[in-house]
Amino acid sequence: MKPHRKQRLMLIGLMLIGIGLAATFALKAFNENLMYFFSTTDVVEGKAPKETLFRLGGMVVKGSVQRPGADLLVRFTLSDFSKEVSVEYSGILPDLFREGQGIVAKGRLDNRGVFVAEEVLAKHDENYMPPEVADSLKKNQEPK
Amino acid sequence: MSIIPAPISRFFHKTASPPHFYALADKLIPWLTVLFLLLLIPGLYGGLVMAPADYQQGDSYRIIYIHVPAAWMSLFIYVLMAIMGGIALVWRIKLAEVMLISSAPIGAGFTFIALVTGSLWGKPMWGTWWVWDARLTSELILLFLYLGVTSLYGAIEDKRDAARAVSILALVGVVNIPIIHYSVEWWNTLHQGPTVSKMDKPSIHISMLIPLLLMAVAFKVYYAIAVLQAAKLQLLKREASAQWVKSLLEKPQ
Numbered sequence: 089m090k091p092h093r094k095q096r097l098m099l100i101g102l103m104l105i106g107i108g109l110a111a112t113f114a115l116k117a118f119n120e121n122l123m124y125f126f127s128t129t130d131v132v133e134g135k136a137p138k139e140t141l142f143r144l145g146g147m148v149v150k151g152s153v154q155r156p157g158a159d160l161l162v163r164f165t166l167s168d169f170s171k172e173v174s175v176e177y178s179g180i181l182p183d184l185f186r187e188g189q190g191i192v193a194k195g196r197l198d199n200r201g202v203f204v205a206e207e208v209l210a211k212h213d214e215n216y217m218p219p220e221v222a223d224s225l226k227k228n229q230e231p232k
Numbered sequence: 233m234s235i236i237p238a239p240i241s242r243f244f245h246k247t248a249s250p251p252h253f254y255a256l257a258d259k260l261i262p263w264l265t266v267l268f269l270l271l272l273i274p275g276l277y278g279g280l281v282m283a284p285a286d287y288q289q290g291d292s293y294r295i296i297y298i299h300v301p302a303a304w305m306s307l308f309i310y311v312l313m314a315i316m317g318g319i320a321l322v323w324r325i326k327l328a329e330v331m332l333i334s335s336a337p338i339g340a341g342f343t344f345i346a347l348v349t350g351s352l353w354g355k356p357m358w359g360t361w362w363v364w365d366a367r368l369t370s371e372l373i374l375l376f377l378y379l380g381v382t383s384l385y386g387a388i389e390d391k392r393d394a395a396r397a398v399s400i401l402a403l404v405g406v407v408n409i410p411i412i413h414y415s416v417e418w419w420n421t422l423h424q425g426p427t428v429s430k431m432d433k434p435s436i437h438i439s440m441l442i443p444l445l446l447m448a449v450a451f452k453v454y455y456a457i458a459v460l461q462a463a464k465l466q467l468l469k470r471e472a473s474a475q476w477v478k479s480l481l482e483k484p485q
Contacts, residue, residue: 096322100403111407115418123420124365145420182359184288192422209358214427216293217437218284 125192132171136197144173144203145192145211153187166191166203177205184210248327250467251476257460264457271450278443286440295353297444300428301451303346306374307409309339309455313381314406317399327463329395330470332402333385334462338455340378347371358422366415367423370408377405391470 089097115122125145126136136142146166153164161178164187175193185191185208195205217225246252279297286293316332319325350368351361362368381398388394416425427436428444436444471477 093322097318100318100321103400104403104406107404107407111411115411119419122366122418124363124422125420127420182357184357207359209360209363209422211422212288212357212424213435214424215435216286216289216296216427216440218439219287220284221437222287 127168128166128173129168129171131173131197131203138197141194141196141206143192143194144175144205145190146173147190148185148187150187166193173203174201175203175205177208179206179208181208182210184212248325250326250471250474251480253327254464254467254476254480257464261457261460264453264460268450268453268457271446271453275443275446275450279440279447283440283443284437289357292353292356295349296440297447299346299349299353300444301448302342302349303371304448305451305455306339306343306346306371307412308452309335309342310374310377310402310406310409313339313402317402320395320399321403326470329392329399330463330466331459333381333395333398334459334466335455336378336381336385336398338458338462340375340382342451342455343371343375343378347375360422363422365421365423366419367412367421370412370415373408374405374412377401377408380405 125143128144128146130136131144136144144166146168149165149167149172153162155162159178160180161176162181163174163176165172165174167173175195177193177195190211190213192209192211193203193205194207194209195203198204247256275297280294283294285291313332313335316328316335319328320332347368350371354363355361381401384401385391385394385398388397413426415421416423428441468477
């Protein structure tokens with residue numbers, strides 16, 4: 089390789105390393121802001137903001153969904169498999185909302201420590217399979 | 233002193249010469265078109281008709297057969313553009329500049345398709361058209377990078393200078409590619425994690441995976457066709473005063 093070409097190649101390499109480092113530091117600095125939602129553990133440990141809107145993500149605990157009245161009010165519990173938070177929501181739920189499903193809710197904590205949601209989004213998982221396969225997987229898991 | 237053996241280097245120089253490349257592209261395009269249709273038709277039929285419905289999303293998940301291949305292409309084309317940019321900067325090969333600039337609108341198209349199909353998929357499944365989570369935002373930035381490459385190239389009069397500026401932009405923007413790919417693992421996002429590229433086991437059933445891979449290869453072949461067409465036009469424009477273009481235009485078809 090001719091020397092001036094080698095020099096240009098090295099310059100490009102250095103430029104890429106520099107930009108890569110800059111991007112890494114910038115993203116590290118904004119790490120908190122880049123999180124789309126807080127986990128339920130964050131809320132229990134008090135890391136989530138008080139008095140302001142934030143998003144809470146977690147799995148809807150099986151058997152926790154209750155509809156106390158005839159209106160749209162729903163109560164359920166979210167979990168990240170270590171800590172749990174109760175959620176109240178009044179409105180129409182997305183199609184994929186069901187027990188055992190991951191969701192992201194936007195709202196605020198009230199003084200009882202209940203998360204009052206204004207919006208509920210379903211977070212679907214990365215698994216795709218035909219219903220028969222899902223059924224047989226479930227059957228295999230149940231005896232445990 | 234060279235690390236590349238002389239015959240290979242000669243082959244590259246010959247292929248990269250504009251008249252030679254022009255003729256080669258002409259020969260390749262019909263074959264690639266046949267290959268594209270041979271992949272696209274079974275891919276679409278397999279994905280939209282033969283593949284079973286999903287256990288949770290029903291038939292709605294079938295948009296994956298457009299969304300995911302388009303999203304993969306949006307990343308793939310950008311990486312190719314950055315490589316072309318590097319080659320153009322170091323070796324000053326005109327063909328690399330032409331390939332870079334011809335790829336940008338195609339990449340922008342795939343990014344746009346990925347964003348629109350993702351939005352159409354998000355509404356029924358997540359309950360929203362758009363959220364500012366890390367995956368969606370970084371993919372939107374990718375669209376702006378593609379548009380930036382095209383407009384920067386158009387804004388500079390001298391095309392060799394323009395190509396150099398665009399090469400640097402393409403190289404700078406390449407840091408966004410790992411960010412897009414790993415965004416779903418580094419941060420909490422509404423977008424779910426990777427399905428196919430998981431090393432331990434892909435979490436998609438084999439009957440759904442095969443049409444998806446067919447579509448992915450079909451999209452790659454489509455890109456090859458489109459970029460060769462665009463590169464032919466760029467070469468004619470850039471070399472308008474060259475002898476080979478004149479003799480090509482005078483030659484009766």
